[in-house]
Amino acid sequence: MTTNNPPPSRPGVPLKTPKGTRDWVGRDALLREHIFQTISGVFRCHGGIPLDTPVFELRDVLTGKYGEDSRLIYNLEDQGGELCSLRYDLTVPFARWLAMHRNVKRIKRYQIAKVYRRDQPAISRGRFREFYQCDFDIAGDYDPMIPDAEILRVIVEVFDALQLDIAIKLNHRQILDGLFAVAGVPEEKIRLVSSAVDKLDKAIWADVKKEMVEEKGLSDEVADRIGEYVRRSGGIREMIQILKSDSELCGNKNVKAGLDDMDLLVTYLEVMGVADKISFDLSLARGLDYYSGPIYEVILTGKNQPSQVGSIAAGGRYDGLVGMYSKHPIPCVGISFGVDRIFTLLDARQNKSSSELTHEADVYIVAAGGKDYDGLLLERMAVARQLWDAGIRSEFAAKVKPKLMQQFNDSECVPLTVILGQDELAAGQVRLKVMRASDQETVQKDRGQLVSREDLVQEVKTLLLAVGPQQE
Amino acid sequence: MTTNNPPPSRPGVPLKTPKGTRDWVGRDALLREHIFQTISGVFRCHGGIPLDTPVFELRDVLTGKYGEDSRLIYNLEDQGGELCSLRYDLTVPFARWLAMHRNVKRIKRYQIAKVYRRDQPAISRGRFREFYQCDFDIAGDYDPMIPDAEILRVIVEVFDALQLDIAIKLNHRQILDGLFAVAGVPEEKIRLVSSAVDKLDKAIWADVKKEMVEEKGLSDEVADRIGEYVRRSGGIREMIQILKSDSELCGNKNVKAGLDDMDLLVTYLEVMGVADKISFDLSLARGLDYYSGPIYEVILTGKNQPSQVGSIAAGGRYDGLVGMYSKHPIPCVGISFGVDRIFTLLDARQNKSSSELTHEADVYIVAAGGKDYDGLLLERMAVARQLWDAGIRSEFAAKVKPKLMQQFNDSECVPLTVILGQDELAAGQVRLKVMRASDQETVQKDRGQLVSREDLVQEVKTLLLAVGPQQE
Numbered sequence: 001m002t003t004n005n006p007p008p009s010r011p012g013v014p015l016k017t018p019k020g021t022r023d024w025v026g027r028d029a030l031l032r033e034h035i036f037q038t039i040s041g042v043f044r045c046h047g048g049i050p051l052d053t054p055v056f057e058l059r060d061v062l063t064g065k066y067g068e069d070s071r072l073i074y075n076l077e078d079q080g081g082e083l084c085s086l087r088y089d090l091t092v093p094f095a096r097w098l099a100m101h102r103n104v105k106r107i108k109r110y111q112i113a114k115v116y117r118r119d120q121p122a123i124s125r126g127r128f129r130e131f132y133q134c135d136f137d138i139a140g141d142y143d144p145m146i147p148d149a150e151i152l153r154v155i156v157e158v159f160d161a162l163q164l165d166i167a168i169k170l171n172h173r174q175i176l177d178g179l180f181a182v183a184g185v186p187e188e189k190i191r192l193v194s195s196a197v198d199k200l201d202k203a204i205w206a207d208v209k210k211e212m213v214e215e216k217g218l219s220d221e222v223a224d225r226i227g228e229y230v231r232r233s234g235g236i237r238e239m240i241q242i243l244k245s246d247s248e249l250c251g252n253k254n255v256k257a258g259l260d261d262m263d264l265l266v267t268y269l270e271v272m273g274v275a276d277k278i279s280f281d282l283s284l285a286r287g288l289d290y291y292s293g294p295i296y297e298v299i300l301t302g303k304n305q306p307s308q309v310g311s312i313a314a315g316g317r318y319d320g321l322v323g324m325y326s327k328h329p330i331p332c333v334g335i336s337f338g339v340d341r342i343f344t345l346l347d348a349r350q351n352k353s354s355s356e357l358t359h360e361a362d363v364y365i366v367a368a369g370g371k372d373y374d375g376l377l378l379e380r381m382a383v384a385r386q387l388w389d390a391g392i393r394s395e396f397a398a399k400v401k402p403k404l405m406q407q408f409n410d411s412e413c414v415p416l417t418v419i420l421g422q423d424e425l426a427a428g429q430v431r432l433k434v435m436r437a438s439d440q441e442t443v444q445k446d447r448g449q450l451v452s453r454e455d456l457v458q459e460v461k462t463l464l465l466a467v468g469p470q471q472e
Numbered sequence: 473m474t475t476n477n478p479p480p481s482r483p484g485v486p487l488k489t490p491k492g493t494r495d496w497v498g499r500d501a502l503l504r505e506h507i508f509q510t511i512s513g514v515f516r517c518h519g520g521i522p523l524d525t526p527v528f529e530l531r532d533v534l535t536g537k538y539g540e541d542s543r544l545i546y547n548l549e550d551q552g553g554e555l556c557s558l559r560y561d562l563t564v565p566f567a568r569w570l571a572m573h574r575n576v577k578r579i580k581r582y583q584i585a586k587v588y589r590r591d592q593p594a595i596s597r598g599r600f601r602e603f604y605q606c607d608f609d610i611a612g613d614y615d616p617m618i619p620d621a622e623i624l625r626v627i628v629e630v631f632d633a634l635q636l637d638i639a640i641k642l643n644h645r646q647i648l649d650g651l652f653a654v655a656g657v658p659e660e661k662i663r664l665v666s667s668a669v670d671k672l673d674k675a676i677w678a679d680v681k682k683e684m685v686e687e688k689g690l691s692d693e694v695a696d697r698i699g700e701y702v703r704r705s706g707g708i709r710e711m712i713q714i715l716k717s718d719s720e721l722c723g724n725k726n727v728k729a730g731l732d733d734m735d736l737l738v739t740y741l742e743v744m745g746v747a748d749k750i751s752f753d754l755s756l757a758r759g760l761d762y763y764s765g766p767i768y769e770v771i772l773t774g775k776n777q778p779s780q781v782g783s784i785a786a787g788g789r790y791d792g793l794v795g796m797y798s799k800h801p802i803p804c805v806g807i808s809f810g811v812d813r814i815f816t817l818l819d820a821r822q823n824k825s826s827s828e829l830t831h832e833a834d835v836y837i838v839a840a841g842g843k844d845y846d847g848l849l850l851e852r853m854a855v856a857r858q859l860w861d862a863g864i865r866s867e868f869a870a871k872v873k874p875k876l877m878q879q880f881n882d883s884e885c886v887p888l889t890v891i892l893g894q895d896e897l898a899a900g901q902v903r904l905k906v907m908r909a910s911d912q913e914t915v916q917k918d919r920g921q922l923v924s925r926e927d928l929v930q931e932v933k934t935l936l937l938a939v940g941p942q943q944e
Contacts (some may be wrong), residue, residue: 013530013532013533013535013796013797014530014532015568015571015572015797015798016530016572017525017526017529017530018526018528018529018530018554018556019553019554021526021528022526023523023524023525023526023569023572024522024523024524024525025521025522025523025524025569025581026521026522026523029521029522029523029524030522032524033522041863044832044865045860045863045864045865045866046860046865046866046867047832047833047865047866047867048832049497049498049501049832050496050497050498050501050502050505051495051496051497051498051501052495052496052497052501052504053489053495053496054489054490054493054494054495054602055527055558055586055588055602056490056493056602057489057490058485058486058488058489058490060485060486061485063485074548074549074551075548075549075551076546076547076548076549076558077546077547077548077549077550078549079546079547079590081491081590082490082491084490086527086548096487097495097497099487100487100488100495109497114527116527118551118553130526130527130528138870140870142870142871143849143870143871143872146849146870146871146872147870149853150870153857153860157860267850268850268853271850271853271854271857272853272856272857273857324485325485325487326487360516360519360520360521361519377615377618378739378740378743381621381740381743381744382743384744385625385743385744385745388517388518388625388629391513391517392517393516393517393518393519394517394518394519395518395519398610398612398614398615398618398619398622399614399615399618400615400618
């Protein structure tokens with residue numbers, strides 16, 4: 001068939017996806033789908049409700065939520081009408097949704113969707129400009145630290161389900177802010193110093209101190225006092241003990257309030273059986289402006305894990321965010337899983353098949369025949385119809401007279417073939433044959449078992465149970 | 473807990489989603505997920521492979537693909553770097569992917585994703601600016617009309633699975649173009665006239681004719697000749713017969729090629745058992761430039777269906793599109809399902825629950841007790857841990873000392889409660905109670921059966937099998 005009015009070829013169009021983005025196909029897409037199903041299964045186990053929001057928001061909704069990182073927001077062009085931007089995370093859209101639905105006082109919501117950041121991509125480490133987040137958040141006015149403990153429990157359940165060894169770093173925004181105040185950081189510099197401290201997981205103390213003194217304008221002495229605190233981490237109870245023994249620190253009301261939270265939290269975490277996965281790490285700061293209570297990050301542990309992946313989940317309490325949109329603030333706490341980084345890890349663990357996956361089926365319908373062979377196209381279609389009617393994944397060559405070897409090549413990896421021949425069809429029968437890639441010679445000699453058309457669906461189902469469907 | 477450095481409240485931020493977009497939550501999101509699962513199940517049954525592409529493409533990739541509708545494309549702001557636009561459909565990204573992967577000669581791919589059009593939204597009719605498409609396409613150099621027939625079969629299977637009564641309108645781009653030529657339309661006006669004819673499903677002939685004559689500059693006579701043809705429709709074989717009997721029409725090589733296709737196609741459709749769902753409708757034109765062979769649209773039939781929904785799926789053959797990106801063109805044929813319109817239909821059919829869904833679980837853990845009642849929070853947590861460990865969807869009130877009635881209110885719609893009391897716990901036991909909204913009085917009198925902690929998980933599983941989990 002020819003094309004009418006063929007459009008002019010445009011050899012100048014660069015054949016690529018935009019910087020920092022990629023396509024996902026076949027096994028990759030199915031593996032990612034498996035990750036989504038695993039994670040959302042845990043969310044649902046904890047009473048989670050799905051939410052889906054538009055990929056872009058009114059620009060004003062995003063303004064003033066991300067501190068220094070606001071420059072990474074993608075804007076839509078002004079084409080008349082409202083000014084919009086692509087979402088930067090799933091937390092702000094959730095807060096906007098809560099502010100819009102004042103009748104919802106309490107919700108556990110989850111969302112699995114792409115977010116957008118004009119960051120420097122690092123594809124090999126799983127860092128993209130378009131990437132998925134899986135978020136689970138608990139909103140509502142509950143007693144302190146009960147939802148926080150459940151979020152940390154959810155984190156542990158998710159990585160147990162994904163069979164990844166992890167550790168959780170925990171800190172508290174109020175303790176950190178109080179600690180900065182006690183060290184002598186002026187109020188207006190606390191967020192700046194906080195984002196410098198946050199780099200301690202990648203940088204050494206000397207470099208972070210240099211940034212504080214030279215860029216943020218702290219005195220040498222104040223920077224050193226900060227350094228004494230933020231280089232401490234350990235078990236939660238142990239760290240609470242250390243901080244409580246510092247009377248100057250505990251005189252600060254923020255530190256005191258944070259320690260009260262941590263006292264409750266550690267008790268709940270022990271009962272929920274996850275305290276041993278968590279360390280109290282005073283260097284954890286988290287860049288985002290909106291955190292107000294406990295904050296946490298998940299890192300990989302165990303052998304053979306690529307250490308450069310960085311944190312694979314992060315979250316915390318953000319009691320003030322909904323109040324930025326509404327006079328009716330709702331306290332919230334949540335976690336966001338970095339699915340693309342998790343994908344990179346699970347993908348590296350899998351044994352990869354060399355062949356690219358471009359079709360997939362459980363049954364392939366083959367035509368065979370002697371010198372009068374006419375391809376049996378309509379007969380193959382009729383058998384396909386029979387199998388499709390029964391919900392069985394089936395394919396056949398879209399050729400009028402396909403060659404026999406071509407059909408067997410096309411059916412590579414498909415566990416069963418139905419072989420049609422003129423004589424068998426005349427007798428109301430077909431041949432059903434189990435294909436095993438490991439033993440090509442036997443397969444070629446085996447002509448398959450004769451099955452009547454009436455019994456075909458049942459026989460196929462029985463054999464598929466025995467040999468297993470094609471792996472997804 | 474108080475927020476540090478509370479951000480300034482911004483009462484000026486409008487609390488809404490951008491024009492033509494909406495949020496999806498709870499039952500709505502779950503119903504849509506059900507539609508996705510149903511449709512992708514059919515796709516996989518036909519050997520479909522999933523593909524996911526970025527939400528935006530390089531702008532040049534979209535340029536020149538959508539005719540008049542190009543003005544509806546959303547552009548990203550130029551923030552330095554590449555110029556990008558949001559995808560307008562899933563077909564062009566697929567063609568771009570094929571052009572990038574020259575080793576892939578054949579693929580059946582499906583994609584379920586959002587697309588973006590700056591169109592006038594009509595929310596009540598399910599027309600949005602951000603909406604989902606579900607696409608299934610067969611790419612590859614096959615014998616004529618075999619994949620086309622399979623696509624039409626897929627359409628019928630999908631709507632059977634969704635239990636929606638439909639009819640398919642079928643036409644052929646080459647027949648339409650040839651027919652315009654025979655009627656006397658100059659070559660350069662064929663696309664313009666085609667888009668006028670496409671309005672015949674919503675407008676009467678007199679208005680379409682007026683547009684042709686006054687806006688597109690056709691003579692009265694040419695317009696009338698077009699009118700004689702395009703107001704015809706009927707069964708495929710019947711219409712082929714009528715067209716073949718018109719010798720002037722059949723003298724046109726495009727018409728002849730199109731009729732050869734239709735001859736083959738109707739035979740295959742009959743064998744696949746779907747010909748009776750399809751009418752050959754010469755008024756169907758489809759606006760997009762890239763179609764080159766059969767084109768089709770799906771409309772609802774049956775009683776009580778809102779007729780204003782318009783087409784709920786559409787597609788066709790587009791052999792030239794990949795060649796716009798690559799010197800190695802690949803013939804393609806496909807179908808796109810309008811999921812949001814399908815959602816509107818299925819949602820209207822469901823009996824809606826009045827209560828908004830904001831949590832979901834199979835078990836709710838309740839604390840009860842007399843005057844020494846302390847809320848049993850840690851005990852409730854420990855039972856939740858036990859149930860979560862077994863993968864059972866469980867919740868409890870996030871309060872230290874929740875009131876009994878509050879707990880029963882919060883557990884509305886949850887089929888089972890586990891009731892904790894000090895004395896029972898001391899004996900290693902809890903109470904397990906089936907909740908039935910239909911019989912509140914009996915429920916309140918029934919104190920539940922005593923179960924030991926060791927047997928709890930097994931008893932819960934048994935009861936859930938009997939009463940059924942909370943409906944999703």
